[in-house]
Amino acid sequence: MVAELFPKLVTLLSFTVLGAAFLLIVRRDLAGQVRLFAVQSLTLAVLAAVIAAFTRSIELAGVAAALALLKVVVIPRVLTRAVAKIGLQPAALPYLGTPATLVVCGGLVTIAFYVMAPVAASNPLPTAEAIPIAFAGVLIGFFVMINRRRALTQILGFLMLENSIFLLALLATYGVPFIVEMGVFLDVLVAVLIMEVFIYRIKENFDSIEVDRLGRLKG
Amino acid sequence: MITKIAIETIQLLIVGLGAPLLVGLVRRVKARLQGRRGAGVLQPYADLRKLLAKEAVVSETTSWIFRFTPYLLVATMLLSALLVPLLTTRTPLGFLGNIIVLMYLFLLGTFFLALAGLDAGSAFGGMGSSREMAVAALAEPTVMIAIFAMALRVGNTELDEIVRRGATDSLLLLTPGHLLAFLAFFIVALAETGRLPVDNPATHLELTMIHEAMVLEYSGRYLMLIEWAAGMKLLIFLALLSNLFFPWGVALTVTPAAVAVACVALVLKVGALAVGIAMLETAVAKLRLFRLPALLSGSFALALLAVVSFLFVK
Amino acid sequence: MTSSETLTLNLLLLALGGFGVGAAGAVLAACRPGVSRWAGHVGALVGAMAAFALGVAGLAGGTLDVAIPALLPVGGFSLGMDRLSAFFVLVIATAAIPSAIYAIAYTRAYEGRSSLAGMGLGFNAFLAGMVLVALARNVLTFLVMWEAMSLASYFLVMTEAEHRETQYAGWLYLVTTHAGFACLLIGFLLMAQGTGTMNLGEWRAASAALSDPVRHAVFVLLALGFGAKAGVVPLHIWLPKAHPAAPSHVSALMSGVMIKLGVYGLIRIGFDWLGVGVSWWGGAVLVVAAVSAVLGVLYALVEQDLKCLLAYSSVENIGIILLGVGAGMLFQSYHLDALASLALVASLYHTLNHAVFKPLLFMGAGAVVHATGTRNMEEMGGLIKRMPQTAACFLVGSVAIAALPPFNGFISEWLMFQSLLLSFQISATGINLLFALSIAALALTSGLAAACFVKAFGITFLALPRSEQAERAHEAPWAMRGTMAMSAVACLALGMAPVGLLRLLTVTAADLTGTDADVRFNWNGIVANDAFAVVSPLWIAVALVSLLALVPIVLRIIGANGGRRAYETWGCGRALQTARFEYTGTAFANPFKRVFGLLYRPVKELDIQFHPESRLFVETIAYRNETRSIFEEVLYGPISRLVQRGAQRARIVQSGSVHLYLLYIFVALVVLLALAG
């Protein structure tokens, strides 16, 4: 029963993660995007906890807890603070409009399934089915970074990409060893903090957080 | 040994003393063709003698090059006279060098004459030098290709040898390559010796001069030497033309009789060529300087044709 | 080790020691320019003399075998000497000895302007590099020394880098030489791969193992590399810029010997490393050589910069030398080895001759530039009175380079003509015609060279000075004059008594082709191909001199008027006879410009300023008649513009947009994933 339920649950939660990523494409306001990220992270933490329960891995449970703490609480806080500090900004349009973006993302999902099919096929783990979904998340996060003009959204894209990679690792191998995972979390945290500082400085220097303004260094 | 010295002495005398006569002959024939009586054929001797008696006025601007050149010119011509097979195919000093050496001796003279032309710093002299060098340079390929044609024919570049092989070849005149080479060489000879249509030796207009412009500054004995050398050059070229291409009468063995016959033959052949040149000079006008390349490239084409014909005949 | 090897080794060490001490001395005495000047160049002189002895020993049959495996890995630092190497060492030393002495006096003018330590270091490194290139027996040794030579000369060219043209010249030089180096690198690697050895000495035996495409590729690459160094058309563009820009004693070496190492390489690929070549190799070399010779001298002819003229004339002479190399290769591929040797002897002798008279001319030009402060011939003139000895030496050089008897250039060109004329022994009509055209090219070249040096000497030294500097010119210091005189005497000696050296060169050529050259020597004369052609340079000289002496004597005897009156030049009675009435160098070259207009494509500009009141009065007339370099305009210009414009366009990939950059990564990822899947 559990063995049957488990892969379904995992796939469902994975889809939720991917869905959050899709929503990020649609959402325009920064605060909403941050909340979306928190939701995605929470789903991910739940998924980690489920797998931890299924595999009875204490380490993974610890990772789930750390993830929840870091990405559901700390990082959204930091980002919300940043959003507040930046204040209201006219939302710049992305390069591609929403409909086009959705089409592209559909394509990306296809690519993800195509690329990751052999990995999924060769994997004996029950979670393997969802691996392409995780990779699709990676690609969509990547695409958001390419398509969106504001620095903060780029950071959110990056964080979602990061989440998807975590998901990928989780699905493929039930997560990487604990110490590595902790190291990764540390890196992510520091990265977000540095990015926050940079966002402030960009605002200061360029009066906007549109990345397009950063175009002096050419050739 | 004495025969050798004798032959070389005769050659020197023929070239040295015959040169003014040749010039006089050409002038005389030309005058006759122009309906004039003209000066006698011995007039050039008188001219040269007179020049020797005159003082030399030399430009203050000039250097030793200017004064040295006439002597060098005469020396190169006399040297050429020593190694050219005028009478026999056993020219004693033939070992000094082959036809290429001869051409370079001429070039040496031209080189210094051109320098002398520049030395006085007059515009005419510079103009003459520049033109003379241009003509000399453009004539050079034809000379060498004509030599190549001869080398193809007789397998040798030694003057004596070319003459000897020619003398023993009875069908010489029927060889198209031979005639083509002759024509090419003839045109080159006109260019090198400053005859019409390349250069007008009788012109008074500085702007049309080539050779004359270079020697405008010379006077007295220097002028005499230069004129003499010019005459010798003409003679050597004509003698070369006649002996290389029409080697009749040249002594294959060195006996007094044969040499005497050779002398007569040479005089006749050169005389015929001189008359030919005079007739040509009467009939054609001087070419514009910048039309000269056409003439010289024409002669080059003839020489090349000669080469081609020899290649195919072989 | 035999005693002869000990001798050569010691000479090599002495040579390198001389260069080393010279370089070190120059650097250590950097604060005392005078000392540095002496130390650097005396060291070079000692080294060059030892190298001279080494070359002589090598030509006499001495060998050398030095290997230091620890130095330069992959094969190790390895030197060896056969006769060809020895000959080139000799050539280098021949030019280096006068240059070094000359430099002692000449570089005095650089005190306080440039770093004499740098010049001393560069000069010695340059010499050492050249000597070691000729001796290198390993790919890596060769390449490293090759580049050392290039670099040292590059820095020497940059001595007067405050001028923009010098900077450009230096840049162009190093870039071209490096491009050539790149070709050499690939060619050598292919060769090493094909033969399985990096030892140059083993290539000849192993070359049979090469497959045909590799052989052709190696030939083309190496020929390009060596050709670029030799300065053959169309790879010559750096040469007329770099050689004049360098100080004259360096120009002398660059033009006199450095480019010869390109010839050295070409001889190696034509006769040694690759075995007997295919006929199109020789044909290609012959064509390129003919084109180089003719175009080189044509460009020299219209040049107003004296040193530039000499540089172009080097292109011409390289062409002449390579005519022999190409002819030799062709003869070899038609199994006429004796003729191949003859052609090679002609080439080698011209190489040596050019290494004597070109430095002489450059040193003369240096003395003139030193005295007048300009390289522009149009500002010279009348120097024969102000610097008579320099003028005499320059005249000797000019006559020699114009290949006129009785000087050395004549002998080598004569030999060259004979070897080309003898090509009728090949029975292939196409090849015969090719040879006919090369003969014509060589003939045209020698005629034009005569014209060119009439201009060079006439405009520079004769008539009235065309500028104030020329009027104030003074004779060069004794050391400079002395070295020039030395070279001038060498020109005459090599021209009058070439036989002894030619015998050695015959052996050298025989080493490469396996057959003695088709030439005999008697004690004073050269006989090519069993009396095909004969020349007796010594007797010609003797006869010429005696006739020269005879003429005035005869004149005296027959009672010629010996009076001489100096008066102004005949200028149609004009009141003023100034230098402005003289024929200029530009005017001198004008007939050639018109005749060869297709090649020069001269640009004429006539700018007449009329008086504002009336068009009948002219205020100024400016006339410019410049030639354009076809190669720069048609070949290199478009390529360079294309590259630059392309690069400019391509720069937009770095647009500054982080989104675009992310997209690059994204695309790269997708592509690689697709490839991996």
Add this chain to the structure above:
Amino acid sequence: MMLVALLLMPLIASALIMLVRPRVWLEIIHALAALSGLAVGLMVAARVWRGDVPVAVGGLLRVDGLSALMVVVITLLGAIAALYGLGYIRVEYDDSHLPRVRGFFALFHLFIFTMLLAVTTDNLGIMWVAIEGTTLATAFLVNLHNTPRSLEAAYKYLILSSVGIALAFIGTVLFYYAGVSRAGEIAVNWTSLRAAASTLNPQVVRLAFAFILVGYGTKAGLAPMHTWLPDAHSEAPAPISALMSGVLLNVGLYALMRFKVVVDIAVGAHFTGPWLLGIGLLSLTVAAVFLVVPRNYKRMLAYSSVEHIGVICMGLGFGGYWGVLGALLHVVNHALSKSLLFILSGNILLKYQTTDILRVRGLWRASPLTAGAFTAGTLALLGVPPFGLFMSEFLIFRAGVESGPVWVVILGVALLAVVFAGMLGSVNRMLYGTPPEKVEHGDVLSWSLAPLVVNFALLLVLGLTFPDAVADALDQALRVLGVSRA
């Protein structure tokens, strides 16, 4: 033990620098840490070269031949850059900017630490973490001056590197995944991964290597992932540029090499070879395009790094003993020469206050010492003998002629010639002519240049000889990479 000390020292130094107050103390700690780092690094390496493979912290840290080589490069160039940094920061910031000075020194050692960690750990996950750490440590250093330009550079650097490195993590995960079923959890260790390499699923490994190549390729500055490099390297302060270009890129390459070993065993060398050749050639091309007419000398040096990393990649791609040997030698040579030039570029910047090539004139007259070193360094960088880069390029192309398609070699050499022309022209423009009036005569920081003697000496040694010690050290590294002399 020594290994742990090696890693701890910079960490401790960094912490101390944050704590102590007077500037002198900061500087003393900074210098001491760098020099003792070098000493310890050399000792560690010496142990390795004696045949030992030190392991510490339960197998987390492990130094083999390849690591030892990298440790030496990092500590040596770290020390040189540190010594120059002392003088450089002094000129740039007086005591009123103490926090910034402190930040510089602290981050400097953190940077060293992350690099050292990346090359000494056996755990590929930790290696990833450390390499991401290098980005984080240097992001602020790039933005040290806090100008809009440097901010832009730092932001791009951070974003692009993070994304790239994230992709590398996917690759790492896939490797882990491929190995975990065979070797258990320790599959994240390189040693065990390598041991199990022949049993890995080739298809997964191929996919994984695609991620690794893009990911660590970004960090190594391979085209087309190099776009951040010219920005970051040109805006960072000179000592940091020296380390980033000279060392950090090599750390990225190091990671790539580690994975390549595994892939070569799992899939066969025929797989990675063409990829590395292709991406190397692309890097070379892109660099050549930007080096035809460079406008900014620091960017020029940065693009030249792209070029040389491309050459190294080609060496790895050609493979074989000579190719990999050449690549490793090139890593060392490039590190030596590039750090040298960036340090000198710092001097030029201090002197002329501009990075615009057209506004730098008459360097020979303005500061002869810098100019001389800059000339020699540039020539070394352009692959001119007798410097080491010539030798390593020679080896690489030799390997290319031996194994690879010859047209790649020809194209590569041709591109190098184009680079030669472009860079030489620009450098000449800087060296000659008359300096602007405001620039006064004399060298700045001449004494800080003293350590560069080491660079030159090593470049010469590596260019002219191949000492046994070096040969042994390289042989050990080569054995790690799975090649040995035939």
Add this chain to the structure above:
Amino acid sequence: MRALLRKIWTTPVVAEPLAPADDDRQIEAMARQVDARAQRLFGRSLHIREVDAGSCNGCELEIGALNNPYYDLERFGMHFVASPRHADCLLVTGPVTRNMADPLKRTYDATPDPKIVVAVGDCARDCGIFAGGYGVVGPVSAIVPVDVVVGGCPPTPQLILAGILAALDRRGTFQRIHPTDGPIA
């Protein structure tokens, strides 16, 4: 060329033979004298340089006629040359104008010794109708030593020839020759 040569062939020599003819006896006689005297001084070779010092070119026309087949100066070994350096004799025409005074002097100096000067035409003798003109310096003799003056406006070729002859004869002593002077014995 063929046509030309044919024409040449069919045209007789028009130069007057030295055999006596009524009108031209003088010419013949002079020619013989010139021949003889020139031989003495210049070895039957006389090279002439013509200097136009300001003439109306009337004299030039007559001098030019000396070269034509009728007079055929060349048969006497006389020859016009392009440079005073080559000349033995200066043939000066016209009143000497201000601008030509100096060139004339220079031409004279440029001619190597021995040399003779023949002033041709009335203008050369005494400035003719141009005498007193503001641009006129004076007769030729005011500038260079003149050996012989040939009067006439213009003098006939015959006279000019006679003048040259006289000059050869009396080099160094000034002499005038007029059309009315009659033949020279």
